[in-house]
Amino acid sequence: MGWGRRTGLGVIALLAVGVGPAPARGAQEQSPKTWNTEVVGHLAPPQSGGFGDVWAHRDVAYLGNLRQGDCSSPNGVWAIDLKHPAKPKALASFAKFPGSDGEDVWVGTIRTKAFTGDLAAVGIQRCLRRGQGFAGLALYDVTNPAKPKELSRLASGVDSGVHEMGIVQRPDGRVLALAAVPYSFNLTQGRVGDLRIIDITDPRRPRQVADWDVRRDGPAATRGQLASRRDVFDHSAWPFDKGNKLFASFWAAGVQFLDISDPASPKLIGQTPYRPEDGYRGAHSGWFNEDETLFVQNDEVMQAVGSGSAASWTFQRVFDTSSLAQPRLLSTFGTESAVPGKDKRVATDGVYSVHNAVLDGDLEYAAWYSDGVRVVDLSDPGRPTEVAWFVPPPSSARQTAATAQGGRRDMPLVWGVTRWKGLVLASDMNSGLWIVRVPLDGKAGKPSPSPAPPPPTVPPPGPIGRAGPEPGGLGVGQWAALAGVALGLLAAGTVARNALKRRAS
DSSP states (O other), X not given: OOOOOOOHHHHHHHHHHHTOOOOOTTGGGOOOEEESOEEEEEEOOSOSSEEEEEEEETTEEEEEEEOOTTOSSOOOEEEEEOSSTTSOEEEEEEOOOTTEEEEEEEEEEEEOSSOEEEEEEEEEEESSTTOOOOOEEEEEEOSSTTSOEEEEEEEOSSSSOOOEEEEEEOXXXXXXXXXXXXXXXXXXTTSSOSEEEEEOSSTTSOEEEEEEOHHHHSOHHHHHHHHTOTTOOOOEEEEEGGGTEEEEEOBTTOEEXXXXXXXXXXXXXXXXXXXXXXXXXXXXXXXXXXXXXXXXXXXXXXXXXXXXXXXXXXXXXXXXXXXXXXOEEEEEEOOTTTSOOTTSOOOOSSOOOOOEEEEETTEEEEEOBTTOEEEEEOSSTTSOEEEEEEEOOOOOOOOOSOOOTTSOOOSOOEEEEEEETTEEEEEETTTEEEEEEOOOOSSTTOOOOOSSOOOOOOOOOXXXXXXXXXXXXXXXXXXXXXXXXXXXXXXXXXXXXXXXXXXXX
């Protein structure tokens, strides 16, 4: 679920997106690339723009949508029947807001005095900063997924809407939505934080109970420093510890772990650290293992950092979170395309950054944009080992948010990944929903025999299990350019920049 700010350099990048070359001839006829994976099914529902994140509940997949132009003809969230995984079938499209998109979606069953059934939460963002689209959280009854019913909507109060969110029903029965509303802090001059905690126990009457921001509520020693940086904003939020805690990814400030046992009074527990040599910092999202003692952080970038033999994409950071107050870095992982290989270069024909990931047992399933879905064995978290992968074929470019070096837009761009009934669901920005089987023999790190060629060689880990060198240090202009081409909040970035200029003038 990628995104970032847009500076003057970002405007140039956005214009370049709109004039990219036509898709390569014959792209649709190419086959997926697999290793220890099998394609089960595929569906690209008809719509004008790109596809966003993917979620699954019961026998239905939910596929978000990515902005296309001004979204005057809006796309919606697709509910897709998975009863026959080899032949997925579109049931309905909902959450259509003219002028807005709905990239992130969550669906689950909740039971409260006010509502019992299957609830869908959708993060809605305006496609243009001066547009009239809705910005905020929209809630739907999808107990019958073929006939979704809107229950309510809660506006974010600023031009930027909800980019990513996590929902949880706690043991006490309370249902919370944890929403990232980037640039709230900038747009309100610090009055409202980017992280919102919303009570949706009655989904017909959602109410915000708290907001939080590392620049206002974080450690006193760093508040002033962080508040002056334009690369600090909340990108995502997710619950853990049965909804008594959350983590929020604040980009250059790292991932923040908060105690929300009292949702109205969030308290900081700890943060994932960056090292002095970490030139690029972009905490985008993350995921815990089952006992919440291991945390994988995904750092995102939309262009390779540096140039020539010094260039590198971003990678994952694996932390020991036995102590949330002091997370300890164990290793990093990157694909062969993302870090310099034997030829000392990285791939530039696509976007080779990690995006989202989920963990299931010792296996991690990572959406790696143009590198597809990567399956990583974390049974030894100090030495992550890739054991399978799936890369969709290039397809006609539906999206206008990501452009490879040279102007290409029809490359694979896997946005989201989730597990469903022993299968893997992946969403590609251009080609839609993919249903994939990973036929390992049941033990991580020991793939079953496959006629496919062996996996690419990832450079051996360094002292902390690194898969490759760190990206080099960046100046302000370079950082702004990279952040400017990140996905999702292009329009909101302009709003934030203009607000800052007005304050400075």
